[in-house]
Amino acid sequence: AQSVTQLDSQVPVFEEAPVELRCNYSSSVSVYLFWYVQYPNQGLQLLLKYLSGSTLVKGINGFEAEFNKSQTSFHLRKPSVHISDTAEYFCAVWVGQGAQKLVFGQGTRLTINP
Amino acid sequence: GAGVSQSPSNKVTEKGKDVELRCDPISGHTALYWYRQSLGQGLEFLIYFQGNSAPDKSGLPSDRFSAERTGGSVSTLTIQRTQQEDSAVYLCASSLDFGRETQYFGPGTRLLVL
Numbered sequence: 001a002q003s004v005t006q007l008d009s010q011v012p013v014f015e016e017a018p019v020e021l022r023c024n025y026s027s028s029v030s031v032y033l034f035w036y037v038q039y040p041n042q043g044l045q046l047l048l049k050y051l052s053g054s055t056l057v058k059g060i061n062g063f064e065a066e067f068n069k070s071q072t073s074f075h076l077r078k079p080s081v082h083i084s085d086t087a088e089y090f091c092a093v094w095v096g097q098g099a100q101k102l103v104f105g106q107g108t109r110l111t112i113n114p
Numbered sequence: 115g116a117g118v119s120q121s122p123s124n125k126v127t128e129k130g131k132d133v134e135l136r137c138d139p140i141s142g143h144t145a146l147y148w149y150r151q152s153l154g155q156g157l158e159f160l161i162y163f164q165g166n167s168a169p170d171k172s173g174l175p176s177d178r179f180s181a182e183r184t185g186g187s188v189s190t191l192t193i194q195r196t197q198q199e200d201s202a203v204y205l206c207a208s209s210l211d212f213g214r215e216t217q218y219f220g221p222g223t224r225l226l227v228l
Contacts, residue, residue, distance in 0.1 A: 032214040043118070043205060043219035044157075051214060090157065094214045101173070102147070102217060104157035 002027045002095045006105035013081055014113050021076040021108045023091030032094040033074040034102070035065055039087045047089070050074065061085070086112045116140070118220035120206050126226045127196055135191040135223045139208030146189050147209075147217060148181060152202040163189060164212045196227045 007022040025031060032051050036044040048059025055067040065076045074091060091105040119138045127133050139146050148160040160173045163183040174180070178197075183189040193200055203222040209215035 034216075036219075041221075043221045044207075044217075045219070046216050049216065092157075096214065100170070100213070101159040101162065103159070106156040 002031075002093050002103050004091050004093050004103055004105035006089075006091055006108050008108050009106065010109045010111065012111045012113060015083055016080050018079050019077065019081050019085075019110065021089050021091075021110065023074045023076065023105060025072050025074065025091075025093045027072070027093060027095075029096070032096070033065075033067060034092040034094070035059065035063070035074075035076050036090045036092060036104075037061075037087045038090065038107075044090065047076070081110075081112050083112050083114065085110060118206055118208055118218050120204075120220040120223050122223060123221065124224045124226075126228065128228050129198060130195055132192065132194045133196055133225065135193075135204050135206075135225070137189045137191070137206030137208075137220060139187065139189070139206070140218055141187075143208035143210055143218075144186065145209045145212040145215070146183055147207040148189070148191050149205040149207065150175075150202045151205055151222070155202075157205070160191070162212070193225075196225075198227050201225055201227045 003026045005024045013019045034049045035047040037047050038044045048057045050057045050067045058064045063078050088107045088109050090107050092102050121136045146163040150158045166183045178194045181191045203224050205222045207217040207219045209217045
């Protein structure tokens with residue numbers, strides 16, 4: 001069964017510093033990977049997704065992620081964070097076989113300190 | 115255009131009562147999804163609709179949970195005889211089509227069972 005592991009439940013970072021949020025998945029079939037962001041008291045919003053093609057995917061708000069098949073990872077990065085990036089970030093994998101659904105990781109709470 | 119809307123935004127109920135949660139998807143979106151977000155549990159997939167049909171109901175936590183969708187639009191998630199463990203944020207999402215399409219999330223309904 002497909003699963004998603006976000007290795008850090010909380011990541012504190014200073015403003016303008018770089019950040020990497022880690023995500024690993026387990027799957028024996030083709031994967032489609034997503035990063036969603038949830039700002040306080042809001043629903044989830046798509047940051048970026050990997051379906052096929054280039055392994056480096058660029059998303060909104062200056063975020064990017066790299067699909068690494070050999071390491072089964074899809075880490076999210078931003079070179080310089082802002083206070084407004086404070087939110088919870090969810091990695092997800094689309095399960096296209098059996099019970100077709102989007103499986104989410106547990107989430108990483110990113111806190112930006114001034 | 116309008117995004118996914120959910121009502122009510124907050125619901126407080128007593129144990130044993132029934133509750134109905136409503137989701138209005140983005141117009142033209144054929145697929146609709148329900149998730150539950152609990153503290154420490156992450157995002158849990160409940161059910162999806164393709165049009166008015168729900169092919170897989172195995173994600174519903176118990177037979178107290180049911181969902182329907184009418185006219186290929188509005189969906190209602192009903193919880194009968196609510197229990198305290200049902201307390202969570204219930205999120206609805208819709209996508210243009212079913213599959214690896216981007217899901218657009220509503221703001222959620224925060225349910226508290228006393």
